[in-house]
Amino acid sequence: MAEVGVKMEVDSDGVAVITFSNPPVNAFVISIIASLKEKFGEAMSRDDVKAIVLTGKHGKFSGGYDLNVFQKVHQTGKLSLLPDVSMDFVVNTIEDAMKPIVAAIEGLALGGGLEVAMGCHARIATPKAQLRLPELSLGIIPGAGGTQRLPRLLGLPKALDMLLTSKPILSEEGKRLGLIDAIVPPQELLKASRQWALDIANERKPWVRSLHRIDKIGSLSEAHEIIKLARQQAKRTSPNLPQHQACLDVIEEGIVQGGYPGLLKEKKVFNELVVSDTSKGLLHVFFAQRATSKVPNVTDIGLKPRAVKKVAVIGGGLMGSGIATSLIVNNIYVVLKEVNSEYLQKGIKMIEANVRGLVARKKLAQSRADKALSMIKGVLDYSEFKDVDMVIEVSNINLSNNPVIAIGRLAWLAVIENLQLKQKIFSEIEKACPPHCILATNTSTIDLNLIGEKLGCQDRLVGAHFFSPAHVMPLLEIIRTKKTSAQVVLDLMAVGKIINKVPVVVGNCTGFAVHRAFFPYKQSAHILLLLGVDLFRIDRLITNFGLPMGPFQLEDLTGFGVAVAVGKEFANAFPDRAFKSPVTDFLIRNGRNGKNNGKGYYVYEKGSKPKPDPLVLPIIEESRRVANLMPHGKPISVTDQEIVEMVLFPVVNEACRVLEEGIVVRAADLDIASILGMSFPSQRGGIIFWADLVGSKHIYTSLKKWSEKYGNNLYKPSRFLEERAMNGVLLSAPVSTSKTTSSRACL
Ligand SMILES: C[C@H](O)CC(=O)SCCNC(=O)CCNC(=O)[C@H](O)C(C)(C)COP(=O)(O)OP(=O)(O)OC[C@H]1O[C@@H](n2cnc3c(N)ncnc32)[C@H](O)[C@@H]1OP(=O)(O)O
Numbered sequence: 054m055a056e057v058g059v060k061m062e063v064d065s066d067g068v069a070v071i072t073f074s075n076p077p078v079n080a081f082v083i084s085i086i087a088s089l090k091e092k093f094g095e096a097m098s099r100d101d102v103k104a105i106v107l108t109g110k111h112g113k114f115s116g117g118y119d120l121n122v123f124q125k126v127h128q129t130g131k132l133s134l135l136p137d138v139s140m141d142f143v144v145n146t147i148e149d150a151m152k153p154i155v156a157a158i159e160g161l162a163l164g165g166g167l168e169v170a171m172g173c174h175a176r177i178a179t180p181k182a183q184l185r186l187p188e189l190s191l192g193i194i195p196g197a198g199g200t201q202r203l204p205r206l207l208g209l210p211k212a213l214d215m216l217l218t219s220k221p222i223l224s225e226e227g228k229r230l231g232l233i234d235a236i237v238p239p240q241e242l243l244k245a246s247r248q249w250a251l252d253i254a255n256e257r258k259p260w261v262r263s264l265h266r267i268d269k270i271g272s273l274s275e276a277h278e279i280i281k282l283a284r285q286q287a288k289r290t291s292p293n294l295p296q297h298q299a300c301l302d303v304i305e306e307g308i309v310q311g312g313y314p315g316l317l318k319e320k321k322v323f324n325e326l327v328v329s330d331t332s333k334g335l336l337h338v339f340f341a342q343r344a345t346s347k348v349p350n351v352t353d354i355g356l357k358p359r360a361v362k363k364v365a366v367i368g369g370g371l372m373g374s375g376i377a378t379s380l381i382v383n384n385i386y387v388v389l390k391e392v393n394s395e396y397l398q399k400g401i402k403m404i405e406a407n408v409r410g411l412v413a414r415k416k417l418a419q420s421r422a423d424k425a426l427s428m429i430k431g432v433l434d435y436s437e438f439k440d441v442d443m444v445i446e447v448s449n450i451n452l453s454n455n456p457v458i459a460i461g462r463l464a465w466l467a468v469i470e471n472l473q474l475k476q477k478i479f480s481e482i483e484k485a486c487p488p489h490c491i492l493a494t495n496t497s498t499i500d501l502n503l504i505g506e507k508l509g510c511q512d513r514l515v516g517a518h519f520f521s522p523a524h525v526m527p528l529l530e531i532i533r534t535k536k537t538s539a540q541v542v543l544d545l546m547a548v549g550k551i552i553n554k555v556p557v558v559v560g561n562c563t564g565f566a567v568h569r570a571f572f573p574y575k576q577s578a579h580i581l582l583l584l585g586v587d588l589f590r591i592d593r594l595i596t597n598f599g600l601p602m603g604p605f606q607l608e609d610l611t612g613f614g615v616a617v618a619v620g621k622e623f624a625n626a627f628p629d630r631a632f633k634s635p636v637t638d639f640l641i642r643n644g645r646n647g648k649n650n651g652k653g654y655y656v657y658e659k660g661s662k663p664k665p666d667p668l669v670l671p672i673i674e675e676s677r678r679v680a681n682l683m684p685h686g687k688p689i690s691v692t693d694q695e696i697v698e699m700v701l702f703p704v705v706n707e708a709c710r711v712l713e714e715g716i717v718v719r720a721a722d723l724d725i726a727s728i729l730g731m732s733f734p735s736q737r738g739g740i741i742f743w744a745d746l747v748g749s750k751h752i753y754t755s756l757k758k759w760s761e762k763y764g765n766n767l768y769k770p771s772r773f774l775e776e777r778a779m780n781g782v783l784l785s786a787p788v789s790t791s792k793t794t795s796s797r798a799c800l
Pocket residue numbers: 077078080116117118119120121161163164165166168187188191194195196197199343344
C-alpha cells in the first residue's frame with residue numbers, strides 16, 4: 054500500500070480487512086475518509102464478503118482527525134477543509150451497515166479514531182492500547198459521535214470523567230468498562246477480529262449499535278443529577294474554558310432527546326468551537342510544544358544524544374533536592390554534594406520528602422520510590438565525580454547562605470548569587486570530572502560567560518534553569534552561550550525529556566527568556582497601583598484572564614525580600630525602563646514580608662484562603678503620595694480591559710526584545726516557556742500568540758499612549774513592536790537573522 058491510502062483484502066473466510074494508512078498516526082483527512090467509504094461500499098456490494106474488519110497500519114489504529122487541517126481551518130476559517138465524518142461516515146456507512154464491522158485496535162485510538170471505532174459493532178484491542186478523547190484539551194468537543202456513544206458504552210460517570218479530563222485509559226480498563234470487547238496479542242489481532250466479525254454475522258455474538266443503547270444511561274433524573282454535579286465541578290476546575298459546559302450541554306441533549314438529535318447538536322457545537330480563540334490557542338500549544346524539540350544546528354546536524362547515567366548535583370537546598378528528585382525517579386544515578394554533613398542530611402531528607410509526596414499524590418509507585426531512593430549518594434568531596442556524565446551546580450543556598458524562594462507553580466527563583474564562588478566550583482569540577490562531562494549551572498541571574506571565564510572547556514558549559522519546585526514544574530530552560538557545543542545542548546535536551554521536562558533552548562541574558570519577558574509584569578501592576586487602581590481589582594482581573602493568581606498575590610508568595618532583590622537585578626540590567634516602586638519597601642518597613650510571615654497584601658491564616666488585608670491600604674496611600682504618579686493627585690479611571698492590558702502589554706513589549714535579540718529560537722518557544730514557566734493560560738496560546746490575536750497595532754498604540762500620558766519608560770514601545778505594528782507583520786513571524794542584535798545584557 055502507498056504510504057497514504059486505504060486497501061481492502063478479502064479472504065476465503067468472507068471477511069474483508071480494510072486497512073488505512075496516513076503516517077505518523079493514521080490521522081483522518083478528507084481523502085482517507087472518501088477512500089474508506091469507497092472500500093466499505095465495495096465490501097457491502099460484494100457477495101463474497103460477509104463481514105468487515107477495520108484497522109490502521111504501522112501499529113496504530115488512529116490518532117484522530119489531522120490536526121494540521123485544524124490549523125488550516127484556523128488560518129482560513131474554512132470548515133469545509135474538515136472531513137464530514139459523524140453522520141455520513143460513522144452512522145450511515147459504519148453503524149447502520151448491512152454487514153457487521155469490527156474495529157481492530159492496535160497501539161492507540163484517539164479522538165476521531167476512537168469515535169470511528171465506537172461506531173463499529175465490536176472493538177478488539179491489543180494490550181495497553183491507549184484510548185482517549187482529547188478534544189476538550191484542544192478547545193473543541195468530539196465531533197464524530199464521541200459525546201453520544203461514550204456515555205452509552207461506559208455509563209455517564211466514567212464517560213464524563215474521560216471527556217472532561219481528556220485523560221486516556223488503557224485497553225485493559227476499556228475491557229472492564231465495556232468499551233473494548235476483547236484483548237488479544239498484536240500477532241492475533243486480525244485473526245481474532247475476523248472471527249468476531251464472522252461470529253456477529255452468524256449471530257453467535259451480538260450485533261451492537263452503540264448509539265441505540267440506553268442500558269448504561271440510567272434514569273433521566275439520575276442523568277440530570279450527574280450532569281449537574283459535573284457542571285459545578287467544571288465551573289470550578291475550568292472556569293475559563295467554554296468547551297466543558299458545551300460538552301455537557303451536548304451530552305444532555307442526547308440523553309433527553311435521543312442519540313441522533315444529540316449528534317446533530319454535537320456537530321453544531323463542534324463547528325462553533327473549532328474556530329474559537331480557545332481552540333486556536335490550545336492547538337497552537339500542541340504544535341509549539343513539539344516544535345521546541347527542533348533546534349537548528351543542534352537537532353538537525355546528525356548528532357546523537359549521549360547517554361547520561363550519572364549526574365552530580367552540587368547543592369542540596371530546595372532547588373538542588375528538587376532536581377536530584379527528578380533525576381532519581383527517572384532512573385538516573387545522583388551524587389549529591391554538600392559542604393557539610395548537616396546540609397547534606399537536610400538535602401537527603403528533602404529528597405525523601407519529595408519522593409514520598411510523589412507517592413502520596415499517586416505520581417510514583419512505592420516500588421519505584423524505593424528504587425529511586427537507592428540511586429542517590431550523598432558526598433562531601435569530589436571523589437565520586439570521576440565517572441559522572443553531568444554536573445549541575447545549584448550552589449546558591451547552603452554554600453553562599455543566600456535565600457531561595459519557591460513559589461509553587463508560578464516559580465521565581467531569586468538568589469543573590471556569588472560569582473567568585475561559582476567560578477571556583479567550576480574550576481574544581483573541571484579537574485574532578487571526566488573530559489566528556491557536561492558542566493551545567495542552575496544560575497538564574499549570572500551571565501554564563503562570567504561563570505565559565507576561568508574554564509578551559511567552555512564548550513561544555515551550559516545553563517540548566519529549572520523552575521521551583523524542580524521535581525514538579527515542567528519547564529527546563531537550557532541556556533547556551535556562543536561557546537556551548539551543540540552536542541552538550543542536545544545531551545541536556547535528552548536528559549530533560551527523560552526527566553519529563555519540556556526543554557526550551559534559549560540564549561544567555563539576564564532572566565533568560567521567561568523571567569526576562571515577565572519582569573515588567575510586577576512592575577506594570579505597581580504603576581497601576583500607584584496611579585490609584587485598587588490592587589485587589591487588578592489581581593481579580595488577572596485571575597479572570599486565566600493566570601492562577603494576580604501579580605500582588607504572586608509577590609506575596611515570592612516574599613518581599615526576594616521581590617526587592619529581583620527588582621535590583623533587572624534595574625541593573627535594564628536601567629532605561631525598569632520601574633522602581635516604593636511599595637515593597639514600605640511594606641517591609643511595616644513588618645510585612647508576604648506569605649512567609651502571613652502578612653502581605655493578603656492575610657494568610659492556616660487552613661483558609663488568602664484574604665485581602667484592609668490594613669495594607671494606608672501603606673499603599675503613603676506609597677502613592679511618595680511616588681506622586683497620579684495625575685493631579687487623583688486616581689485614574691480605567692476599564693477592566695485596560696487594566697489587564699496595562700499589566701500584560703509591557704510583558705509583550707519585553708517579549709518583543711527577547712525575540713529581536715534572538716534569545717529564543719522561535720516565537721512559539723516563548724509561548725511554551727510562558728505557559729510552563731509563568732502559568733500564562735494555555736488556552737490563550739502563550740504570550741506572543743495571544744499578542745498576535747490582540748493585534749500588534751493595538752498593543753503599540755496603547756503603550757505609546759500610556760508612555761506619553763504617564764511618562765513611564767516601561768510603556769515605551771520597543772523598536773521591534775513598532776516596526777511590526779507599522780508594517781502589519783505578526784509578532785510571531787520569524788526574525789531575520791541579519792536584524793538580530795545583541796543587547797548589553799545578552800551575550
Ligand atoms: C472530530 C474529532 O473528534 C476531532 C479529533 O479527532 S481531534 C484530534 C484528536 N487527536 C489528538 O488530539 C491526538 C493528538 N496526538 C497525541 O496525543 C500524540 O501526538 C500521540 C499520542 C498520538 C503520539 O505521541 P508521541 O508518541 O509522544 O509523539 P508526538 O511527538 O506527540 O507525535 C508524533 C508526530 O505525530 C503528529 N501527530 C500526532 N497526532 C496528530 C494528529 N491527530 N494529526 C496530525 N499529526 C499528529 C505530531 O504532530 C508529531 O509530528 P512531528 O513528528 O512532525 O512533530
